[in-house]
Amino acid sequence: xxxxxxxxxxxxxxxxxxxxxxxxxxxxxxxxxxxxxxxxxxxxxxxxxxxxxxxxxxxxxxxxxxxxxxxxxxxxxxxxxxxxxxxxxxxxxxxxxxxxxxxxxxxxxxxxxxxxxxxxxxxxxxxxxxxxxxxxxxxxxxxxxxxxxxxxxxxxxxxxxxxxxxxxxxxxxxxxxxxxxxxxxxxxxxxxxxxxxxxxxxxxxx
Amino acid sequence: xxxxxxxxxxxxxxxxxxxxxxxxxxxxxxxxxxxxxxxxxxxxxxxxxxxxxxxxxxxxxxxxxxxxxxxxxxxxxxxxxxxxxxxxxxxxxxxxxxxxxxxxxxxxxxxxxxxxxxxxxxxxxxxxxxxxxxxxxxxxxxxxxxxxxxxxxxxxxxxxxxxxxxxxxxxxxxxxxxxxxxxxxxxxxxxxxxxxxxxxxxxxxx
Numbered sequence: 001x002x003x004x005x006x007x008x009x010x011x012x013x014x015x016x017x018x019x020x021x022x023x024x025x026x027x028x029x030x031x032x033x034x035x036x037x038x039x040x041x042x043x044x045x046x047x048x049x050x051x052x053x054x055x056x057x058x059x060x061x062x063x064x065x066x067x068x069x070x071x072x073x074x075x076x077x078x079x080x081x082x083x084x085x086x087x088x089x090x091x092x093x094x095x096x097x098x099x100x101x102x103x104x105x106x107x108x109x110x111x112x113x114x115x116x117x118x119x120x121x122x123x124x125x126x127x128x129x130x131x132x133x134x135x136x137x138x139x140x141x142x143x144x145x146x147x148x149x150x151x152x153x154x155x156x157x158x159x160x161x162x163x164x165x166x167x168x169x170x171x172x173x174x175x176x177x178x179x180x181x182x183x184x185x186x187x188x189x190x191x192x193x194x195x196x197x198x199x200x201x202x203x204x205x206x
Numbered sequence: 207x208x209x210x211x212x213x214x215x216x217x218x219x220x221x222x223x224x225x226x227x228x229x230x231x232x233x234x235x236x237x238x239x240x241x242x243x244x245x246x247x248x249x250x251x252x253x254x255x256x257x258x259x260x261x262x263x264x265x266x267x268x269x270x271x272x273x274x275x276x277x278x279x280x281x282x283x284x285x286x287x288x289x290x291x292x293x294x295x296x297x298x299x300x301x302x303x304x305x306x307x308x309x310x311x312x313x314x315x316x317x318x319x320x321x322x323x324x325x326x327x328x329x330x331x332x333x334x335x336x337x338x339x340x341x342x343x344x345x346x347x348x349x350x351x352x353x354x355x356x357x358x359x360x361x362x363x364x365x366x367x368x369x370x371x372x373x374x375x376x377x378x379x380x381x382x383x384x385x386x387x388x389x390x391x392x393x394x395x396x397x398x399x400x401x402x403x404x405x406x407x408x409x410x411x412x
Binding site: 199 | 368
């Protein structure tokens with residue numbers, strides 16, 4: 001027996017966004033339509049337009065929700081060695097890309113291809129993931145060993161952590177398309193080792 | 207006094223392509239037009255259409271020529287230590303991106319954004335740059351120390367060299383947009399060190 005629960009408009013909107021995000025796991029952003037969501041959620045198109053003004057607003061809201069989910073699921077554990085925390089975060093990222101390949105790769109493509117809305121959301125999400133590495137390293141006096149290297153927040157280290165993110169994104173998307181016999185544990189190990197590797201040539205601050 | 211030199215059709219086409227590539231240093235691929243090239247080269251649109259069937263063919267030919275130029279100028283010196291050869295190749299790459307920012311960044315955007323023609327040319331160029339690292343390392347018996355790490359051609363090492371290329375591209379484009387006080391020598395040093403860094407977690411082959 002199903003009980004219909006009365007939801008507030010905010011709760012209803014959240015529920016519809018969750019439906020949209022689920023659709024994004026198997027569809028690109030461009031494929032995502034109000035019609036598709038109406039069918040999936042079992043409500044009228046008119047009501048959907050009430051919640052999301054137009055297709056652009058709908059896309060933006062769903063992609064932002066998906067980006068927030070990604071930031072949430074990849075939050076590293078609060079405790080543990082830096083290497084373990086990074087590995088846990090990386091594993092969550094890889095699992096997310098595997099489970100949401102269509103939507104995620106279309107976000108990356110759309111952002112790179114010049115869609116200003118997608119670009120903004122994408123850059124914010126990448127910025128949040130990058131900041132986290134500096135925050136994790138900066139517990140205490142802002143200088144802390146991450147995986148055996150010292151990470152000081154300078155323009156040069158920002159540049160290389162950003163580069164490591166780009167590497168991780170490219171490698172994980174390529175691996176999901178074709179693992180070529182590389183196991184997930186090996187993938188995680190290689191990517192984790194590549195972070196101190198990317199930072200190894202960063203000059204010490206003056 | 208200018209002497210008019212009679213050129214073969216192939217030579218004339220090459221000369222027009224060189225004009226197109228020059229335009230690409232300050233214009234995106236989308237901005238590049240037959241009209242613009244006609245004006246730059248001082249010949250009629252009709253003659254240009256004789257050499258390049260339509261706008262798509264023109265774009266493809268110019269972008270391919272630009273990619274060939276990139277592969278050419280970044281060829282590492284035939285001799286020297288691996289680190290020196292890599293540094294020379296990286297410096298040529300950075301200089302190329304600085305000198306051709308508009309066209310190069312539009313190629314990267316267009317390829318990522320799903321333009322199939324640009325994507326193919328871009329992937330071929332990146333593949334050539336990546337292959338070069340394995341060829342340089344593979345002199346002799348296919349196993350050779352590059353910058354202190356052993357580089358064996360496996361799917362795992364291919365994945366990480368590919369990732370290092372993605373990192374290099376992202377970091378250099380970001381640096382050209384905003385160096386944030388990072389000097390070119392420091393940039394080159396960081397990117398060179400990041401290659402063995404990216405490979406440091408690659409498992410030894412069975």
